[in-house]
Amino acid sequence: MTVHDDSHPESDDQDQGLFSLDTSVSSRAYVAEIWKRRDFALSLPIEELQSSHKDTLFGNIWHLGNPLLTAGVYYLVFGKFLEVSRGIDNFVVWLIIGVFTYQLTSGTILGGASSIASRQGLMRSFRFPRAIVPISNMIGELLAFAFQFLVIVIFAFATGVGPSRRWFLLPVILLIHTAFNLGGSFIAARLNDGFRDIQQLIPFVLRLAMYASGVMFPLDRIIGRNDLVDWLVRLNPIASLINFYRWMILGTELNVATSALTVVESLLILWFGFRFFKVAEYKYGQP
Amino acid sequence: MTELSVRVTDLHIEFEVFSDRRAGLRQRLATQEGSGRRVIEAVNGVSFETRRGEAIGVIGSNGSGKSTLLSALAGLIKPTSGEILVSCEPKLLGVGAVLLNGATGIRNIRLGCLALGMSSEELDSKVAEIVEFTGLGEAIDRPLKTYSAGMRARLHFAISTAVQPEILLVDEALSVGDKEFRKRSRAKIESLLANAGTLFLVSHSTNEIERLCTRGLWLEKGKLLADGPIGDVVAEYGADT
Numbered sequence: 001m002t003v004h005d006d007s008h009p010e011s012d013d014q015d016q017g018l019f020s021l022d023t024s025v026s027s028r029a030y031v032a033e034i035w036k037r038r039d040f041a042l043s044l045p046i047e048e049l050q051s052s053h054k055d056t057l058f059g060n061i062w063h064l065g066n067p068l069l070t071a072g073v074y075y076l077v078f079g080k081f082l083e084v085s086r087g088i089d090n091f092v093v094w095l096i097i098g099v100f101t102y103q104l105t106s107g108t109i110l111g112g113a114s115s116i117a118s119r120q121g122l123m124r125s126f127r128f129p130r131a132i133v134p135i136s137n138m139i140g141e142l143l144a145f146a147f148q149f150l151v152i153v154i155f156a157f158a159t160g161v162g163p164s165r166r167w168f169l170l171p172v173i174l175l176i177h178t179a180f181n182l183g184g185s186f187i188a189a190r191l192n193d194g195f196r197d198i199q200q201l202i203p204f205v206l207r208l209a210m211y212a213s214g215v216m217f218p219l220d221r222i223i224g225r226n227d228l229v230d231w232l233v234r235l236n237p238i239a240s241l242i243n244f245y246r247w248m249i250l251g252t253e254l255n256v257a258t259s260a261l262t263v264v265e266s267l268l269i270l271w272f273g274f275r276f277f278k279v280a281e282y283k284y285g286q287p
Numbered sequence: 288m289t290e291l292s293v294r295v296t297d298l299h300i301e302f303e304v305f306s307d308r309r310a311g312l313r314q315r316l317a318t319q320e321g322s323g324r325r326v327i328e329a330v331n332g333v334s335f336e337t338r339r340g341e342a343i344g345v346i347g348s349n350g351s352g353k354s355t356l357l358s359a360l361a362g363l364i365k366p367t368s369g370e371i372l373v374s375c376e377p378k379l380l381g382v383g384a385v386l387l388n389g390a391t392g393i394r395n396i397r398l399g400c401l402a403l404g405m406s407s408e409e410l411d412s413k414v415a416e417i418v419e420f421t422g423l424g425e426a427i428d429r430p431l432k433t434y435s436a437g438m439r440a441r442l443h444f445a446i447s448t449a450v451q452p453e454i455l456l457v458d459e460a461l462s463v464g465d466k467e468f469r470k471r472s473r474a475k476i477e478s479l480l481a482n483a484g485t486l487f488l489v490s491h492s493t494n495e496i497e498r499l500c501t502r503g504l505w506l507e508k509g510k511l512l513a514d515g516p517i518g519d520v521v522a523e524y525g526a527d528t
Binding site: 017018019020021022036037039040043044047048051121122123124125126127128282283285286 | 371387390404406410443
């Protein structure tokens with residue numbers, strides 16, 4: 001059976017083997033195109049990571065040095081000077097887990113938004129699926145997080161936390177976390193391409209989300225005062241994502257229902273973000 | 288009759304641009320006027336067909352829509368209306384091509400080839416050949432930001448022609464190179480045409496166009512003024528200016 005092409009009834013394009021570059025492809029074909037360029041998506045952030053500290057004396061040591069110093073400052077201020085515990089065992093490790101894992105989310109979303117603007121030249125020179133741009137940004141953020149995670153482990157071991165069987169779940173936790181981050185990054189990228197004002201607003205949204213995610217202090221401090229706030233905090237997948245890591249390393253409580261909801265929310269955000277980004281595929285990088 | 292390589296039907300490309308003097312926010316919110324937005328018709332109703340083995344020179348004054356036409360052929364700009372059909376994905380070679388400025392020439396070659404969809408294995412077997420073709424010598428290990436316009440053009444030409452494209456679009460990229468590079472690039476283009484490829488060349492040098500092309504397209508203000516043998520079109524263009 002032959003399928004008749006109604007759009008060009010009079011033309012003989014099929015015989016000539018001509019096709020249009022302008023047609024939007026199915027999600028499946030789009031993902032296949034991305035997969036074909038996986039080496040490109042991977043080498044772009046690695047290249048930038050390698051050249052990011054080239055003008056410094058210590059060079060690549062800074063990838064580890066930066067998170068080490070960040071954690072060191074928290075240790076000095078909260079652990080030694082203020083001796084804050086906020087009712088939590090090992091508050092310093094609890095805090096740096098929150099700070100670094102939240103940084104992975106905020107960095108991926110903010111970077112996704114700005115990358116669609118900063119990669120204009122690349123997009124105008126070469127034809128490739130534009131989703132590569134936020135994806136390679138996400139890979140770059142994950143690479144930076146690898147060093148931060150190492151620092152978390154160093155501080156955990158130094159304060160007497162041992163490894164446990166829960167650690168085997170790290171890949172699963174990272175996968176769920178990345179699904180959420182990438183979905184958010186796709187949404188931010190598309191919005192920022194339409195309105196460059198978004199890039200200025202995102203840091204404030206992320207700052208607000210940080211307070212609603214229990215990064216610096218436990219959520220019970222803000223829960224129970226206002227129904228709307230309670231409701232938002234309970235639905236907030238970031239708080240739950242951060243708690244996955246705290247559960248894994250420190251053995252804090254894990255609510256099964258909340259965790260299941262977080263998995264569903266993260267996958268939904270990725271699915272929606274991908275579709276939302278792809279719809280405007282041809283617009284990215286246009287003059 | 289040889290096969291068609293490109294068919295463009297009634298192509299229109301409009302841009303919304305901002306003029307540099309924009310009205311205040313209040314005024315912009317109150318009225319749609321004064322937003323500084325204007326619509327520019329960069330390409331205005333262009334139609335033509337090309338066949339394999341043809342070399343087409345595109346001429347016209349600055350801002351006549353030549354580069355926009357090439358970007359659209361490469362699939363980098365979406366037509367506002369009309370249709371572009373191609374036999375194979377064209378490769379665009381422009382002077383403004385941007386890669387990673389902080390990375391070395393050789394790393395940029397790898398990135399560019401990967402961006403064009405080459406696999407890692409394919410790249411490993413080709414990279415020495417590409418480096419050789421650029422003729423950049425030891426400069427290949429220097430960061431791209433230290434390169435001159437001509438050196439960038441060499442690098443980009445080498446990347447874009449690493450896998451022989453069926454349709455090659457060249458936008459002013461040859462004129463910045465030196466004599467040696469022009470000789471190499473012409474040899475590459477001739478081999479492309481001999482293998483039934485199609486070349487589109489935008490250049491302000493009508494000499495270069497007459498040397499390489501068989502057919503001419505004359506664009507002015509987004510409209511196609513002439514389409515025919517290159518000698519005739521160049522003569523017509525010369526008589527007008």
